[in-house]
Amino acid sequence: MYCLASVTSDGTHWVLRRNCSVTPRQLGAMYALLSALSLVVAGFFWTHGAWMVLPFSVVELVAVGAAFLVYARHATDGEHICVCRGRLVVELEDAGRLSRIEFAGHAIRVEAPSGQRSLVSVWGGGRSAEVGRYVRADLRPVLAQEIRRALREP
Template identity: 60%
Template structure:
């Protein structure tokens, strides 16, 4: 069964007050319920509770609790660090004038590709849940990592319509 949801819109359009070309952009961000700062405070409170319990048992004559609690906290900080590195990952696609600019940010590393509006191709066609490939002038970038697979064809259609000037 094919289902198309025309109510879903990804576009953020703006103009420069009639002085320049309209800017159309798509911001595709990772869905993070906890910010890195909140995660840091959570870790500090977890350390306080865990080390407090370990210190109590150490004072009661159970010395091995403290090293195991410390190991646990080291493993938790490794997991939190991995999460925090990717919390700000996202994709930004900007169409302004004759240029389509695609910026991909992953773990603090930014990749940027620029395409001529007239020569850019946007794949896949409707019905394919794979990533969207934006290509032209010998370069290619895949976008849509932070969009549910069933919504990627709608995003690809929006980008194609904006490129055509609709």
């Protein structure tokens, strides 16, 4: 049986993050090293008369830099779900933007995902949120069950 939550004195928390093997800082260092190496090789060929290597190297570095930037913007994406003091708080971070939705404890409905690609739905008080993006599809029903259980506890 899985337990995705951590229980503290102030409530039950789920911190769900993207599984990233490289941090944005490591990615920046890797890009700087790649750029330096590529420009040294291009400079060598440029000094030996193959001047077209340098512009292609710059185009390559711009394309790789753009791809790294897109990756780095989403490397810290995640969800923080908290049940504390009879309230459910859902914080979603996407590309550096943080959105926060609060639900009143007595009127919250939590629905487990119906299919492999669907997420856990939470709604109440005219608001709704979908959570579980960073949890394996087979563990999303477990997440829904844990949220329901935490909402029932005093």
